[in-house]
Amino acid sequence: MDAERLIRDDASVTHPQVYDNMSSVSDPASDVQSCAHCGFSWATLSRVELATRMSGAVESFVNVMKAAGSDVAARPSAQRWSILEYGGHLRDVILSIRERVVLASVLDVPVGTPIFRDERVDIGFYSEDTAADVALELQVVTYLFLKTVATLPEHFEDRKLIYSDRTPLEITIASALLNALHECEHHLGDAFEDLTLLESPTS
Ligand SMILES: [Zn+2]
Numbered sequence: 001m002d003a004e005r006l007i008r009d010d011a012s013v014t015h016p017q018v019y020d021n022m023s024s025v026s027d028p029a030s031d032v033q034s035c036a037h038c039g040f041s042w043a044t045l046s047r048v049e050l051a052t053r054m055s056g057a058v059e060s061f062v063n064v065m066k067a068a069g070s071d072v073a074a075r076p077s078a079q080r081w082s083i084l085e086y087g088g089h090l091r092d093v094i095l096s097i098r099e100r101v102v103l104a105s106v107l108d109v110p111v112g113t114p115i116f117r118d119e120r121v122d123i124g125f126y127s128e129d130t131a132a133d134v135a136l137e138l139q140v141v142t143y144l145f146l147k148t149v150a151t152l153p154e155h156f157e158d159r160k161l162i163y164s165d166r167t168p169l170e171i172t173i174a175s176a177l178l179n180a181l182h183e184c185e186h187h188l189g190d191a192f193e194d195l196t197l198l199e200s201p202t203s
Contacts, residue, residue, distance in 0.1 A: 021074050038186045042178050051146045057184035058142045062135045072131045075198035083191045084166040087134040088126040090187050094141045097180040098148050104161035114164040
């Protein structure tokens with residue numbers, strides 16, 4: 001499916017060491033692809049299944065942020081973001097995909113604007129993020145996102161969009177929704193890995 005290629009391609013534009021883990025592999029038993037790093041499958045889900053998994057992943061992410069305590073803003077290595085930065089990124093991705101879904105509900109195959117994930121961090125837009133703020137923001141944007149999913153008119157999942165001119169692949173709204181869930185579950189894994197690395201810095 002094109003959805004995962006889109007994430008991988010967008011990820012490779014800058015800081016590839018951070019994003020190469022978004023690559024995917026094909027399941028030889030079917031056309032469904034999965035993430036080589038986290039195992040996420042782009043198999044079709046119902047809206048209820050999507051909402052349940054996304055809520056659960058974000059709730060778990062917030063719990064990892066709490067568990068990290070003062071380490072939440074620490075980068076375990078130069079190649080990784082901090083848990084707080086992954087959280088800020090996830091917040092912005094959820095907002096970004098929500099806007100793409102709304103746009104694609106109105107226009108035929110709209111081309112979105114890249115999220116500029118690294119630039120947001122490098123310029124300093126996350127520099128005043130606190131764990132308490134990001135936890136609340138993640139919960140709010142997830143609620144907004146899932147409200148959009150719940151109110152999406154029937155059959156609108158089939159409408160098409162293009163993420164951006166950096167990733168000129170035509171995907172459906174259904175794929176965009178799965179991408180959002182993948183971001184939540186994948187970065188939850190990143191946060192757990194950060195936590196493990198921070199607790200065992202010499203390993
Ligand atoms: Zn993944």
